[in-house]
Amino acid sequence: MEDLSRWVRKCCCGEDEEENWRREEEDVETEEPSFTRSSSSLAPAESVWFHSLQVSRSPRGRSSSDPQGGRQPHSWKAGLQFGAAHSYVSLEKLGGGSYACVYKGVSRINGQLVALKQIQMKTEEGVPFTAIREVSLLKGLKHANIVVLHDIIHTRDSLTFVFEYMQTDLAQYLSRHPGGLHSHNVRLFMFQLLRALGFIHSQRILHRDLKPHNLLISYLGELKIADFGLARSKSVPSQSFSSEVVTLWYRPPDVLLGATEYSTALDLWGAGCVFVEMLQGAPAFPGVSDVFEQLQKIWTVLGLPSEDSWPGVSQLPNYKPERFLHSQPKPFRSVWKRLDQLPYKTEDLVRGMLKLLPADRISAQDSLQHPYFSTLPPPIMHLRDTVSIFKVPGVRLETEVRDVFNPGQRVKLSLLPAAKFW
């Protein structure tokens, strides 16, 4: 291999190596990464302009967030460019993840609030593959219910993604309104979640890490999927993924049992769990310690599968019937009491999403056609991908009944203080 590579160099270069060395050094020094403004890096700003808080508050009007539309370049703060670190000021830390820290920040270019996701670089790996996958996926995903990537800042030793700033996330929203959400709001959130899932699934992408923390919510009630670090596009035929994805609580039984053949049904189970959690105000299957306890929680509701009800289940690595207590499937309304108060179609949709057998689970596109959503205004079904459902007349969030900060008093959602989540 070494000989070969030397040969390649000789063929490719055909020049004296020493001399070229020196030239290259100069070349690198003069070529600092310059990220000039491009239409592609700005495109997302357009779509959020209407409905995101920070923009509607920005008194500079449309030229700030729609530079292609406004013909003259903005005049204040000359020299600030997209892609440059000093174009953003970080304000406070919002949270940390496995490979990144997230800061709330503000853009000095147009005054928008942003979320800055700072990625640590490793010397043996360079740019982490999770970051590369997330950004290359997000660049292709333009949808009203997927978080918008505004900009990328790449310097010598750090990499920062600039996302749109969202006021809160579903986890925060749930803890603020304990005991379950307003059923109308659940419907709107679920519709947006399934709409986003239908979109990414049709783009050959699985999210693989759905949970309330990754579902961002704007003050209007727009829900956006974030954190595509574990997501990947299905481009490799018959390749199996590592089974260590998806937070345990939202992990489907087939993956818990050790199946490596994933499909869109993986995300639908997670969406079903989030659905129940929004209705009930508590996680659907809160396992505590390990995979087996998590499975037991699921069997308690859905019943222990057998070879009859799930052909091939006994072949899965973690299927050990002797370790599980025997249990029969129960009606969902007896387990999750909130379903009892709601029309039957709600339970029917939950049942469609929480099927043990992945092949039986309803698809995201089919679920959007489910009668559960028939009470929403019909135009909502025909929106273009980049249009928020809140542009349809008559669609808006209802005031939640319970609010920890205002017990006994109905609050306007729009008056919520800016929560410290993105």
Add this chain to the structure above:
Amino acid sequence: MTRAGFCDSKPLLDLHKKADERRAPLRTWSNACGPKDRWQPVEVEESRMAPVKMEPERRWERRLSAQTSEGIIMGFNEDSLMHTAADGCVEESVFLYPHGLQGIHSLQALVPSLLRHEVETALEKLDLAWDRVFAWDMFLDMMRTQTRNSLPNADLPRHFTDSTRSVLVDWLIQVHEMMHFQEETLYLAVHLLNRSLRQIKVTTVNLQLLGMVCLFLAAKKEECLLPEVSGLCYLMDHTYTSHQLLRMERKILLGLKFDLSYCPPLHFLLLLASIARSSAKVVWMARYLLELSLLEGQCVVFLPVQLAGAALCMSRQVLQDPLTPEGEAAWCLASSVHVGSETALLRIMHILASAAGKAHNRETCATFIKFSSPETMHVSRHPGLKNTAALLGICT
């Protein structure tokens, strides 16, 4: 896309914003990053009112019936579609739902439903689609995104030639094979190489490093197991330090603006072969020809689906499988994907024919060797490929 909407709503919003616009920028900025202030509810009303005014209820029906558009065919002309939408009424740009219900109905009139059925079955069989429900959407998406994957021309920066490029690609093919990567990784790596050769300034000395980093980036996107940076440096005989490698990685990512999406021709090949019910040997031969196209600099201007179609077409003609009525019907259906691009296919077949004819006695013969193994049914040693003149005769 929603620009028309912005224009319409501008006066509405400006009415409220005039006073603010005169403010000093600094003030503006501090307002924007402060906590929500008391105007908030007003602003909410505003943004909700604007669309209502733009879209009176009665227009819904008109919009829904106006969905059938010539641009929707195969999703090819998305751009022209947007143009007409922007020029026309506001709502169309908002509500044209490319893969919604109306989209499907209008497509059914234009695309033979048989092809749709075959595409869905093939994608499902190849395990390229997660779910049959999404298969057709995926196919449309593949057809749409591939148009971004071809380059406008085959010109290289002046200090590189096609032969230096093919030496490099040949070396990448060997490294790729040694690392046991997926085939998609190779196609992505060469695609990244083609783009970055044109996007970033690089000297001839660093050409090998550039190629290696492209392969590294492709592996990061596609592979489960990643090579280590030091291992890659070893493969390059420690000519470059790992520091240089990481610097090149940064340079490439910036040059390509982090856009690593690619729809590899291999997927189209497998899809077309599955629709055409091609035999295993035909598929292997087509894979061989398709991989040869990576070495040819002129091939970068063609669409992945065209490369795949030409490779499959030529493979059929070289191998001369006995014709059956079913096979011919299936082939007709598969080649209907290419309606309108026959000349491009012929040009590709000419390039492939001359490449295949001299593959065995060129310096860059990694692909030839790779496809002469028993697992690949010795396709590269097929006697039909020996004679360039005869091959070119096939193509006319």
